[in-house]
Amino acid sequence: MALRGLRIGFCGYLLILAAAIPAGLAGSARAMGIGGQDTEQPAPQISAAGQGLAAKLVPRGKSTSIQIVFGVQGGTLAGLGTTDFDQTSRQGVDPKNFRSGLFTLEVVDLAPGAAARLTMRSDFFTSGTRWYVFNPAGAPLWVNAEVEKRAADQRAWELALAVSDGGPLDSDGRRDGRLTVIGGPRDSFWGYALGTLFIRFFGIFIVLSLLMVGMFASGWIFNRLQRRQAPDPASEPPAAAPGPSPETAAAVAVALHLAAGGGRHRPAASGDGSSSWAAAGRMHLMTHRQRIFHRALGPDGKGGPCR
Amino acid sequence: MSWEQVIELIVSILTTQTGVPNLMFKQVVMMAVAFFFLYLAVAKNYEPLLLVPIGFGIFLVNFPLAPLMGYSEHGTPELIRAFYKYGIEWEIIPCVIFLGLGAMTDFGPLIANPKTLIIGAGAQLGVFVTYVGTLLAGFTLKEAASVGIIGGADGPTTIYLTAKLAPHLLGANALAAYSYMAMVPLIQPPIMRLMTTPAQRRIRMRQLRPVSAREKLLFPLIATVLIILLIPAVAPLMGMFMFGNFMRECGVVRRLSDTAQNALMNIVTIFLGLSVGATMQAEVFLSLKPLLIFTFGLFDFVVCTFGGILTVHIMNRFLTEKINPLIGSAGVSAVPMSARVSHSEGLKADPNNWLLMHAMGPNLAGVIGSAAAAGMFIAMFQ
Numbered sequence: 001m002a003l004r005g006l007r008i009g010f011c012g013y014l015l016i017l018a019a020a021i022p023a024g025l026a027g028s029a030r031a032m033g034i035g036g037q038d039t040e041q042p043a044p045q046i047s048a049a050g051q052g053l054a055a056k057l058v059p060r061g062k063s064t065s066i067q068i069v070f071g072v073q074g075g076t077l078a079g080l081g082t083t084d085f086d087q088t089s090r091q092g093v094d095p096k097n098f099r100s101g102l103f104t105l106e107v108v109d110l111a112p113g114a115a116a117r118l119t120m121r122s123d124f125f126t127s128g129t130r131w132y133v134f135n136p137a138g139a140p141l142w143v144n145a146e147v148e149k150r151a152a153d154q155r156a157w158e159l160a161l162a163v164s165d166g167g168p169l170d171s172d173g174r175r176d177g178r179l180t181v182i183g184g185p186r187d188s189f190w191g192y193a194l195g196t197l198f199i200r201f202f203g204i205f206i207v208l209s210l211l212m213v214g215m216f217a218s219g220w221i222f223n224r225l226q227r228r229q230a231p232d233p234a235s236e237p238p239a240a241a242p243g244p245s246p247e248t249a250a251a252v253a254v255a256l257h258l259a260a261g262g263g264r265h266r267p268a269a270s271g272d273g274s275s276s277w278a279a280a281g282r283m284h285l286m287t288h289r290q291r292i293f294h295r296a297l298g299p300d301g302k303g304g305p306c307r
Numbered sequence: 308m309s310w311e312q313v314i315e316l317i318v319s320i321l322t323t324q325t326g327v328p329n330l331m332f333k334q335v336v337m338m339a340v341a342f343f344f345l346y347l348a349v350a351k352n353y354e355p356l357l358l359v360p361i362g363f364g365i366f367l368v369n370f371p372l373a374p375l376m377g378y379s380e381h382g383t384p385e386l387i388r389a390f391y392k393y394g395i396e397w398e399i400i401p402c403v404i405f406l407g408l409g410a411m412t413d414f415g416p417l418i419a420n421p422k423t424l425i426i427g428a429g430a431q432l433g434v435f436v437t438y439v440g441t442l443l444a445g446f447t448l449k450e451a452a453s454v455g456i457i458g459g460a461d462g463p464t465t466i467y468l469t470a471k472l473a474p475h476l477l478g479a480n481a482l483a484a485y486s487y488m489a490m491v492p493l494i495q496p497p498i499m500r501l502m503t504t505p506a507q508r509r510i511r512m513r514q515l516r517p518v519s520a521r522e523k524l525l526f527p528l529i530a531t532v533l534i535i536l537l538i539p540a541v542a543p544l545m546g547m548f549m550f551g552n553f554m555r556e557c558g559v560v561r562r563l564s565d566t567a568q569n570a571l572m573n574i575v576t577i578f579l580g581l582s583v584g585a586t587m588q589a590e591v592f593l594s595l596k597p598l599l600i601f602t603f604g605l606f607d608f609v610v611c612t613f614g615g616i617l618t619v620h621i622m623n624r625f626l627t628e629k630i631n632p633l634i635g636s637a638g639v640s641a642v643p644m645s646a647r648v649s650h651s652e653g654l655k656a657d658p659n660n661w662l663l664m665h666a667m668g669p670n671l672a673g674v675i676g677s678a679a680a681a682g683m684f685i686a687m688f689q
């Protein structure tokens with residue numbers, strides 16, 4: 001295949017295939033229930049917190065624990081437990097959106113048919129958090145309950161939910177002075193996953209851009225310092241004019257030698273009293289110097305690489 | 308003792324104290340997997356420093372009844388479990404490897420051309436794209452992050468993040484990361500050719516300016532301040548990396564720097580490889596998830612390479628002095644393999660175009676970028 005004037009070989013096809021496969025695999029993996037095991041199911045620890053109860057848990061997609069404090073006005077919070085999603089209907093809901101799981105609240109000491117106000121406070125909640133209630137006897141089974149939201153202290157949000165005895169949010173469905181409410185905070189899983197991902201990807205650009213700016217700045221400072229420390233060019237002796245190339249110098253030397261000697265070979269002086277060590281040294285030096293004359297010629301006769 | 312009792316004793320010994328009757332088919336399969344990786348390492352020379360200990364770890368841990376990855380009756384970890392527990396679970400080994408990498412790294416090319424840091428950031432594209440893909444496949448958020456980081460092409464970062472977020476995927480993730488790093492010369496060139504024109508591949512870049520020793524000495528300090536202030540979660544990795552580099556550049560602790568680069572690095576590599584290999588027990592590894600991880604890992608590498616080159620194309624729209632887009636692929640870390648690939652592809656287009664030192668810039672930026680991505684993921688789950 002030709003693309004932009006280039007041919008893609010076998011490897012190219014292989015890579016395009018590799019890029020296409022994950023999409024198919026993602027679908028088939030979902031179909032096969034790869035992600036079916038709920039390995040991150042929260043396991044809250046319940047404890048008393050003032051007049052109410054607190055659930056401490058590690059929500060889905062987090063490594064650290066959070067706390068949700070439950071309270072009630074108009075009754076007594078008698079119990080707080082958890083409900084497994086397997087015990088509910090998943091019709092219309094995705095457990096992934098319930099990162100803290102589902103809770104069961106038991107409220108007593110109510111007048112039959114009266115209403116109570118449940119409060120849930122946590123710094124894990126956001127302004128977008130909603131509270132869904134599951135009622136096995138209700139229609140529909142899941143209700144996006146109307147909650148009052150207010151920003152509480154220390155970046156926490158408080159959700160308040162009005163539930164009447166025997167009403168649509170009361171799971172036991174009876175006007176018996178007792179409320180059973182099954183529900184949990186719901187946040188958009190994909191909204192969170194994609195939103196935070198987008199921010200974090202650009203976060204890397206910001207971090208590395210700042211580092212780049214820091215490095216440009218330090219590079220500029222170092223260049224300035226080096227220029228300042230460098231000696232003034234005016235005070236330096238003028239640079240020597242560029243000399244001839246070694247080949248030219250050698251040719252000139254040969255020409256001068258031939259001109260001076262009239263083409264006659266003058267035998268090297270011997271018996272001048274120099275030691276054998278000095279003679280060997282001179283020989284070594286001259287051999288080294290004259291390497292330039294022993295270059296092999298290239299195929300075009302214009303010289304080749306130095307040996 | 309009657310003959311019946313003797314036979315009963317022998318049968319009991321055979322069934323409870325020898326491995327032969329307890330050997331299962333899936334363990335044999337895992338041993339074949341181990342041999343495959345040992346073959347790649349020994350015969351094909353693919354990342355042998357890691358694939359040899361990993362392969363042997365897989366081999367060892369799949370013997371039945373072998374006391375290697377369990378706990379004794381008194382709760383003390385058995386041999387490789389102890390390496391794993393104190394080296395990886397406690398997140399020590401990846402950080403020590405980063406110390407050694409820092410001591411080995413010359414940041415000169417990056418300091419001389421800081422623009423290449425942006426390429427290192429762009430090459431993290433695959434990490435985030437794969438993260439979405441794995442979420443769609445039903446992985447949890449933490450699993451998706453640990454699989455996504457494979458594309459960063461940084462073994463210790465992958466191991467560090469996976470040990471922190473999804474330790475049950477450690478074997479598959481580490482193996483995928485190191486296998487694909489070894490295959491960078493096969494994976495990247497087709498993408499590089501696909502995304503560049505011959506004219507772009509021939510772009511010559513100006514020779515890098517010389518970098519003074521003082522600049523190199525200050526770099527780890529500046530980088531540590533900026534990166535850890537912005538992403539504190541990456542402090543263990545980046546802190547060790549920059550400490551190793553500072554030891555190298557300060558020049559007064561040559562013995563320490565030398566130990567970090569050689570002896571210490573070699574020691575921890577042995578323990579790392581064995582521990583990672585030992586996580587691949589048949590009952591854990593033989594499922595669809597590792598297959599998916601390997602597929603997503605390849606996809607991740609492809610998109611990261613694409614991201615790096617795309618970033619250069621975008622940068623070139625604004626730069627008067629153009630960058631050769633071939634060095635974009637080096638943003639995936641995998642030091643120095645991907646820089647070499649950029650260089651060799653550049654030479655194919657123009658035999659006199661020497662890109663190696665230019666490619667080292669994004670290559671080093673990729674190390675910082677993938678560690679930053681890991682830090683971002685860790686922070687996301689805090």
